Amino acid sequence: MRIPLKTLINVGLLLLVIALLLTINFMASSYIQRVIISLGINIILVVSLNLSNGFTGVFSLGHVGFMAIGAYTAAILTLPLSLKAVNLPDLPTWLAGVEMSFLPATLIGGVLAALIALLIGLSLMRLSGNYVAVATMGFLVIVYAVLVNWDSMTRGARTFSGVPPYTTFWWVWGWAALTVYVVWRLARSSYGRKMMAIRDNEIAAQALGINVMRTRLLAFCVSAFFTAVAGALWAHFITAFSPKEFYFTQTFSIITMLVVGGMGSVSGSVLGTAAITVLSELLRNAERGINLGFIQIPPVYGASQILMAIIFILVIIYWPKGLLGGREIDFSRLFIRPQRQKKSEE
Amino acid sequence: MLTLKDVYVFYGHVQALKGISLEVQEGELVALLGANGAGKSTTLMTISGILRPRSGSIIYKEHDLTKTSPEDIVQLGIIQCPEGRRVFGGLTVLENLWMGAVTRKDKAVIQEDLEWVFSLFPILRQRARQTAGTLSGGEQQMLAIGRALMARPQLLMLDEPSLGLAPLIVESIFNVIRELHSQGVTILLVEQNARKALQVADRAYVLETGQIKLSDNADKLRTNPEVQRLYLGGPSS
Amino acid sequence: MTGFTNLIQQLINAFSIGSLYALMAIGLAMVFGILRLINFAHGDLIMVGSYTALLVQVAGMPFWVAALAGITASALAGLIMERVAYRPIRGAPEVAMLLTSFAVTIFLENTAILIFSPISRAFPAPSILTAALKYGTLRISSLDLIAIGVAIILLVLLTLFVTRTKVGISMRAASEDLLAARLMGINVNKVIASAFLIGSMLAGVVGMLWSARVGKVDPLMGFYPVLKAFVATVIGGMGNLPGAVLGAYVLGFLEILLQGLLPATLTPFRDAFVFLALIILLLFRPNGILGPTAREKI
Numbered sequence A: 001m002r003i004p005l006k007t008l009i010n011v012g013l014l015l016l017v018i019a020l021l022l023t024i025n026f027m028a029s030s031y032i033q034r035v036i037i038s039l040g041i042n043i044i045l046v047v048s049l050n051l052s053n054g055f056t057g058v059f060s061l062g063h064v065g066f067m068a069i070g071a072y073t074a075a076i077l078t079l080p081l082s083l084k085a086v087n088l089p090d091l092p093t094w095l096a097g098v099e100m101s102f103l104p105a106t107l108i109g110g111v112l113a114a115l116i117a118l119l120i121g122l123s124l125m126r127l128s129g130n131y132v133a134v135a136t137m138g139f140l141v142i143v144y145a146v147l148v149n150w151d152s153m154t155r156g157a158r159t160f161s162g163v164p165p166y167t168t169f170w171w172v173w174g175w176a177a178l179t180v181y182v183v184w185r186l187a188r189s190s191y192g193r194k195m196m197a198i199r200d201n202e203i204a205a206q207a208l209g210i211n212v213m214r215t216r217l218l219a220f221c222v223s224a225f226f227t228a229v230a231g232a233l234w235a236h237f238i239t240a241f242s243p244k245e246f247y248f249t250q251t252f253s254i255i256t257m258l259v260v261g262g263m264g265s266v267s268g269s270v271l272g273t274a275a276i277t278v279l280s281e282l283l284r285n286a287e288r289g290i291n292l293g294f295i296q297i298p299p300v301y302g303a304s305q306i307l308m309a310i311i312f313i314l315v316i317i318y319w320p321k322g323l324l325g326g327r328e329i330d331f332s333r334l335f336i337r338p339q340r341q342k343k344s345e346e
Numbered sequence B: 001m002l003t004l005k006d007v008y009v010f011y012g013h014v015q016a017l018k019g020i021s022l023e024v025q026e027g028e029l030v031a032l033l034g035a036n037g038a039g040k041s042t043t044l045m046t047i048s049g050i051l052r053p054r055s056g057s058i059i060y061k062e063h064d065l066t067k068t069s070p071e072d073i074v075q076l077g078i079i080q081c082p083e084g085r086r087v088f089g090g091l092t093v094l095e096n097l098w099m100g101a102v103t104r105k106d107k108a109v110i111q112e113d114l115e116w117v118f119s120l121f122p123i124l125r126q127r128a129r130q131t132a133g134t135l136s137g138g139e140q141q142m143l144a145i146g147r148a149l150m151a152r153p154q155l156l157m158l159d160e161p162s163l164g165l166a167p168l169i170v171e172s173i174f175n176v177i178r179e180l181h182s183q184g185v186t187i188l189l190v191e192q193n194a195r196k197a198l199q200v201a202d203r204a205y206v207l208e209t210g211q212i213k214l215s216d217n218a219d220k221l222r223t224n225p226e227v228q229r230l231y232l233g234g235p236s237s
Numbered sequence C: 001m002t003g004f005t006n007l008i009q010q011l012i013n014a015f016s017i018g019s020l021y022a023l024m025a026i027g028l029a030m031v032f033g034i035l036r037l038i039n040f041a042h043g044d045l046i047m048v049g050s051y052t053a054l055l056v057q058v059a060g061m062p063f064w065v066a067a068l069a070g071i072t073a074s075a076l077a078g079l080i081m082e083r084v085a086y087r088p089i090r091g092a093p094e095v096a097m098l099l100t101s102f103a104v105t106i107f108l109e110n111t112a113i114l115i116f117s118p119i120s121r122a123f124p125a126p127s128i129l130t131a132a133l134k135y136g137t138l139r140i141s142s143l144d145l146i147a148i149g150v151a152i153i154l155l156v157l158l159t160l161f162v163t164r165t166k167v168g169i170s171m172r173a174a175s176e177d178l179l180a181a182r183l184m185g186i187n188v189n190k191v192i193a194s195a196f197l198i199g200s201m202l203a204g205v206v207g208m209l210w211s212a213r214v215g216k217v218d219p220l221m222g223f224y225p226v227l228k229a230f231v232a233t234v235i236g237g238m239g240n241l242p243g244a245v246l247g248a249y250v251l252g253f254l255e256i257l258l259q260g261l262l263p264a265t266l267t268p269f270r271d272a273f274v275f276l277a278l279i280i281l282l283l284f285r286p287n288g289i290l291g292p293t294a295r296e297k298i
Helices: A005-027 A030-056 A063-078 A081-087 A102-124 A129-149 A169-188 A190-200 A202-207 A212-238 A248-261 A266-287 A303-318 B040-047 B070-075 B093-100 B107-120 B122-126 B137-149 B167-182 B194-200 B218-223 B225-231 C002-035 C042-058 C063-089 C094-116 C142-164 C166-176 C178-183 C188-214 C223-236 C241-261 C264-284
Strands: B002-011 B014-024 B029-033 B055-060 B078-081 B155-159 B186-191 B203-208 B211-217 C132-135 C138-141
Touching (some): A005 A030, A030 A063, A030 A212, A030 A266, A063 A102, A063 A129, A102 A129, A102 A212, A129 C094, A129 C223, A248 A266, A303 C094, B014 B040, B014 B211, B029 B040, B040 B078, B040 B155, B040 B186, B070 B078, B070 C178, B078 B137, B093 C166, B107 B122, B137 B155, B137 B167, B167 B186, B186 B194, B194 B218, B194 B225, C002 C138, C002 C142, C002 C166, C002 C188, C002 C223, C002 C241, C042 C063, C042 C188, C132 C142, C138 C142, C142 C241, C166 C178, C166 C188, C223 C241
Parallel strands (some): B078 B155
Antiparallel strands (some): B203 B211
């Protein structure tokens, strides 16, 4: 089977990047290692959001709710029995005696989120553009309210701590690779074509016999699953969290990464995420004040958020399709000159 | 009065107008014919300043329209009655007509013009306080034309006034168009219904995929075998 | 007759809250009608106005001066917002505009946190606003009455504006069909700016009343009001001015109703229930109560 040169180059460069990532990870400081793990989790979040927002046009502003569901579910399940007795004394008995390992807990979190997505998806899928956004926002508000008030399960607004630090480089990037692969394949499959047809022109898609509801629902549920997995990974990375982490600030971060990378482009999402993650790390460090020897820039807490917002606005104005213009990245373009097409007679 | 020269208009990468040239003299009724997608509406939108040509010139009484804002183009007296009526559905008939005159300052004369529009379209006077959305297709077309007239057009551009209307209504609308023409209003009429258009026009252009293919006096075009075959449904009157 | 007095008090409460939501919702609906933009940053206009009023009072000025300053500040902020963030993206897909308004919100809120710290500050209000009137067992806060009164006056003025003035009718025309409005020679920039101006001034008024009501200001104070106002416009049918007002009062009543009906253990979930009600409503009326019921014609 002859493999086109283009594919060879792209795959080759991809392997190179992966090798690079591995090397950096095992040679770098623990701080850099933590950034790389954050990056992996963010990639899962953004790519799965892209599945819903970018590919089907179902604009979900409430996805962080699924992240929360994944995080709390997995954390409750993996919390050691001794800590459960102390931190969650009012847990229902059937849960109080459970202590699972990482993978099953994560999977349960993911499946639970997907089921909830199915439920609310059935009601939301008929809505259009703005209304879906509102309704999914409503979902997030509801999840937040439940988390803050269901003391016996979640410790309410108090910090949920003591989560075993199971998340490692391999877990995160394993899941990330799976997510990217699944979304990539979906986008390229006939399902993917259906999704994009719906996104571009819903009525025409219906006329072509595409079952809009089912296609959207599938994308929404798959997307919720992976977002929840990311939540579980994050919970076991940061080991202590509260409902505040799963609200609109987090939502905006993810959406910024999505927009910068370009909706509808899987590789764009990865790049956009990488760019923003690195940038926000740099800015967060700068927030503590910079000592350049002769100049001292004082701490400006919150500056990173402000700058993110400005970047976001600039990107939307000047590169509305994202930095890649909504297309997938194609390294081979650096090496092969694209064939010039004959211009039709003027 | 109005001269277009070598106008090229693009929608992104798609070329809509490929170097068209046409002109309208004062007092004339010029028809712009062509099939769907030929570029007729694009032409009107470009004259109105909503679209901008990539190259070419549009001169109206020594004003360069390609450098004029749509609001100012309206001030110059070039008024378009767009395709599909586009009346303000939630506003009353009266409010729609006021909107036509929204840029004018001469209050007393506006009232006279309102009377003039009602005399041309008596049904509008009956429905003056009704919401425009409740009017029939034909009535909405009359309202759209009336609204355009309220702006005291020097050059009135009509985009497919007959579209989707019953033949009887089309007849009455074209009577009004004929009446306006005889009152001296300069008209640029875009139409798919070539037969009716050529009945009222002085001259006509035929547009085909963004280019002017034919240009002549209306009576010559009526008897032109090509035109008959393509637009008039075969040789006849 | 405490049951009856309680009912009256709750009714006034509901009207009062509904009035504040209504003034907010109209601003949102006006802008949405013309631009199809959901301006989340509308909530922060409340914050901008309130902090301005606070600073002016701290500087020693009487309340009414501070209130005027606050309303002016809100109006200016709204106009700047439109010019800098929203005009460049006119014509962009709806979600892009929605997200941009999110970005503006984050920008404003974090800037406020930076300048004023996230801790809330007390908002001094004159006794006329904070007084409570007593009729037997009935206790009515004068603020509620003033809020209702102000809202009614402003709503009447606004109705006159959109039905009798050139600019007002142009605004309605522009929200029906922007292209047709342009073809009539209507200066769309001016119309949009007017919509933002009026909406922002209303937000400023809400800011003064809201701050007096809760007695304090903080950088995130605009978040919940705009969310509620937004829910109100959706309930009523987006872009529809009477709908926005109706939705706002429905929301106000719904909130008070839930507050009264929910058992004590569930009251913290009240906001969640409101959203739940919204989602259920959207199931049956995807376009809101007063929105078009007809599905999009092919």
